[in-house]
Amino acid sequence: MTDDKPTPAANEARSLNFIEQIVEEDIRSGKHKARVHTRFPPEPNGYLHIGHAKAFCLDFGIAEKYGGLCNLRFDDTNPITEDTSYVDSIRKDIHWMGFDWGNREYYASDYFDQLYDLAVQLIKKGKAFVCQLTADEVNASRGTDFEPDKPSPYRDRPVEENLQLFERMKNGEFPNDSMTLRAKIDLSSPNMHMRDPILYRIRHAHHHRTGDKWCIYPMYDWAHGQSDSIEGITHSLCTLEFVPHRPLYEWFIRELEIFPSRQIEFARLNLSYTIMSKRKLLQLVKEEHVKGWDDPRMPTIHGLRRRGYTPESIRQFADMVGIAKRENVIDVALLEYCIREDLNKRAPRVMGVLNPVKLIIDNYPEGKTEYLDTVNNPEDPEAGTRSLPFSRELWIEREDFMEDPPKKFFRLSPGNEVRLKSAYIVKAESVEKDADGIITAIHCTYDPQSLSGSDEAKRKVKGTLHWVSAAHALDAEVRLYDRLFNDPDPDGHKGHNFKEFLNPDSLTILNHCKVEPSLGEASELDHFQFIRLGCFNLDPDSSVGHLVFNRTVGLKDTWAKMKQ
RNA sequence: UGUCCUGUGGUGUAACUGGCAACACGUCUGACUCUGGAUCAGAAGAGUCCAGGUUCGAGCCCUGGCAGGACAACCA
Numbered sequence: 078m079t080d081d082k083p084t085p086a087a088n089e090a091r092s093l094n095f096i097e098q099i100v101e102e103d104i105r106s107g108k109h110k111a112r113v114h115t116r117f118p119p120e121p122n123g124y125l126h127i128g129h130a131k132a133f134c135l136d137f138g139i140a141e142k143y144g145g146l147c148n149l150r151f152d153d154t155n156p157i158t159e160d161t162s163y164v165d166s167i168r169k170d171i172h173w174m175g176f177d178w179g180n181r182e183y184y185a186s187d188y189f190d191q192l193y194d195l196a197v198q199l200i201k202k203g204k205a206f207v208c209q210l211t212a213d214e215v216n217a218s219r220g221t222d223f224e225p226d227k228p229s230p231y232r233d234r235p236v237e238e239n240l241q242l243f244e245r246m247k248n249g250e251f252p253n254d255s256m257t258l259r260a261k262i263d264l265s266s267p268n269m270h271m272r273d274p275i276l277y278r279i280r281h282a283h284h285h286r287t288g289d290k291w292c293i294y295p296m297y298d299w300a301h302g303q304s305d306s307i308e309g310i311t312h313s314l315c316t317l318e319f320v321p322h323r324p325l326y327e328w329f330i331r332e333l334e335i336f337p338s339r340q341i342e343f344a345r346l347n348l349s350y351t352i353m354s355k356r357k358l359l360q361l362v363k364e365e366h367v368k369g370w371d372d373p374r375m376p377t378i379h380g381l382r383r384r385g386y387t388p389e390s391i392r393q394f395a396d397m398v399g400i401a402k403r404e405n406v407i408d409v410a411l412l413e414y415c416i417r418e419d420l421n422k423r424a425p426r427v428m429g430v431l432n433p434v435k436l437i438i439d440n441y442p443e444g445k446t447e448y449l450d451t452v453n454n455p456e457d458p459e460a461g462t463r464s465l466p467f468s469r470e471l472w473i474e475r476e477d478f479m480e481d482p483p484k485k486f487f488r489l490s491p492g493n494e495v496r497l498k499s500a501y502i503v504k505a506e507s508v509e510k511d512a513d514g515i516i517t518a519i520h521c522t523y524d525p526q527s528l529s530g531s532d533e534a535k536r537k538v539k540g541t542l543h544w545v546s547a548a549h550a551l552d553a554e555v556r557l558y559d560r561l562f563n564d565p566d567p568d569g570h571k572g573h574n575f576k577e578f579l580n581p582d583s584l585t586i587l588n589h590c591k592v593e594p595s596l597g598e599a600s601e602l603d604h605f606q607f608i609r610l611g612c613f614n615l616d617p618d619s620s621v622g623h624l625v626f627n628r629t630v631g632l633k634d635t636w637a638k639m640k641q
Numbered sequence: 642u643g644u645c646c647u648g649u650g651g652u653g654u655a656a657c658u659g660g661c662a663a664c665a666c667g668u669c670u671g672a673c674u675c676u677g678g679a680u681c682a683g684a685a686g687a688g689u690c691c692a693g694g695u696u697c698g699a700g701c702c703c704u705g706g707c708a709g710g711a712c713a714a715c716c717a
Contacts, residue, residue, distance in 0.1 A: 079658050092655055120717050155716065212715055219713070222643030257715055267644040269713040297717045320646060349652085369648035396667065399654040403647050404710060411666050421679060456679065487677060496675050529675060541675045606643075609676045636677045
């Protein structure tokens with residue numbers, strides 16, 4: 078066994094995304110002494126969503142894979158939109174996802190002093206100046222693609238004067254927006270970011286961490302790259318919209334002669350039938366199209382958690398979508414696949430009836446209750462068994478009975494037999510209806526010899542139904558969710574607002590569901606598989622005596638597919 | 642119009658860096674099943690945006706097009 082060609086499997090295990098390839102090359106060449114250090118830099122001005130999850134799974138994942146570190150760094154350079162409450166939620170979300178940053182929780186605001194000093198350094202080099210143009214005037218001075226910007230009249234202010242003015246800016250001697258510090262680079266650059274970008278602006282605003290110490294705040298380009306350098310970040314991973322910023326990122330490194338972090342960009346996640354813009358998600362919350370950031374229909378981490386998604390399923394998803402530079406739209410079906418697969422292995426099976434109709438077993442003794450054993454999870458022998466109360470009157474799913482069934486209907490219909498899961502085989506005999514012709518009860522008979530597990534129970538019947546004993550059932554509210562938008566790309570239609578595509582049926586509330594009594598002991602957010610129906614979890618809205626379940630995702634339903 | 646990024650089955654990602662395109666989701670069969678779930682077996686589906694070129698040989702290299710996206714905030 079010397080010259081085996083690599084098997085496809087081995088090959089695949091070796092296949093790396095383009096960022097891993099870069100990292101491995103750097104390690105091989107001994108760059109930064111083969112050290113790998115990444116960071117996840119959220120701005121604390123909103124909640125994290127699944128797109129961020131893709132990003133921080135990458136940041137933390139790369140560090141983990143190559144024995145490096147990943148910092149959490151809040152990019153808090155804009156006090157008027159940022160808030161400490163967001164810091165808490167972001168921290169919580171990342172922890173919940175299973176990542177840890179040790180004591181390396183940093184803030185761009187931690188570096189305001191150093192950033193200020195670096196700015197002074199840049200001024201001294203003659204590479205930055207204090208500009209007194211108003212925002213409108215700056216915009217008016219902007220050129221076009223082929224026409225350079227008009228130089229600011231303050232562009233050639235002497236270094237000494239710049240130094241003094243910048244210090245006075247810092248000292249709060251000037252009102253908001255009256256001055257900026259701008260880099261002096263290249264007014265005719267085809268890259269607009271190089272046309273004397275603004276580094277600092279004046280904002281007399283209270284900052285959630287630095288309080289009132291500062292009234293000048295650095296812009297993204299100035300703060301982000303330098304923060305990377307200060308932390309010794311080797312690979313600074315960000316999304317594609319920052320590609321044009323990279324020349325500026327590198328210009329600062331060169332001019333300041335600071336640690337050369339490398340910025341690498343990848344394509345952000347897009348999910349079909351949803352939106353990912355923080356601003357637009359905020360709009361959905363504010364305009365009450367959803368009930369909050371943690372509404373189970375939201376693509377936020379908060380929303381997914383409440384919906385019943387597990388950290389493992391989301392990490393699996395992040396892994397499966399891959400990393401590349403081309404625009405992409407991931408099918409939500411992949412996300413659903415990930416949670417089904419995870420919960421299939423872990424979620425205990427229980428019985429719950431969403432749209433109940435009474436099933437009366439005419440030949441079963443009145444007042445009798447049997448306790449029948451049933452397995453908690455066929456995928457997990459360790460999960461054990463529990464007992465279920467069974468009696469003469471049961472609830473079954475209204476959909477599971479048809480008076481006049483089509484040929485492939487494997488459920489209950491007059492004269493036909495069906496297995497009640499973990500119980501007996503029953504045969505439908507007759508129905509009761511109300512004045513409107515709606516079935517109010519189904520009468521059946523059971524075969525006492527057919528109890529699950531008994532020798533006589535080997536008889537095959539075409540279908541198996543879930544059920545709940547009427548006398549023992551608990552009432553429950555069940556919330557069914559459908560996609561929030563009924564268009565695959567709600568934000569992608571020119572001339573149409575994304576809200577036009579909101580799905581009016583994204584939430585269906587069922588109020589009179591019946592669930593097995595064991596569910597009375599469920600805890601908040603516990604996961605279950607309601608047999609034959611889907612994955613559900615207990616919503617925090619539940620209270621003693623009022624159970625509320627969310628449907629995380631339905632089971633694959635080939636019958637539903639056949640009906641179409 | 643300028644600069645930059647990107648074009649591989651329906652979707653996403655690969656192709657050990659020149660050797661006739663693989664994996665996953667989705668779709669469709671069939672088997673099995675006390676969940677029409679799961680599991681198992683299998684199938685269909687791209688000749689890699691287009692046109693030239695280099696080469697024995699190109700998705701990978703070169704040239705020229707075309708298409709999509711990003712940028713032009715005192716946001717990040």
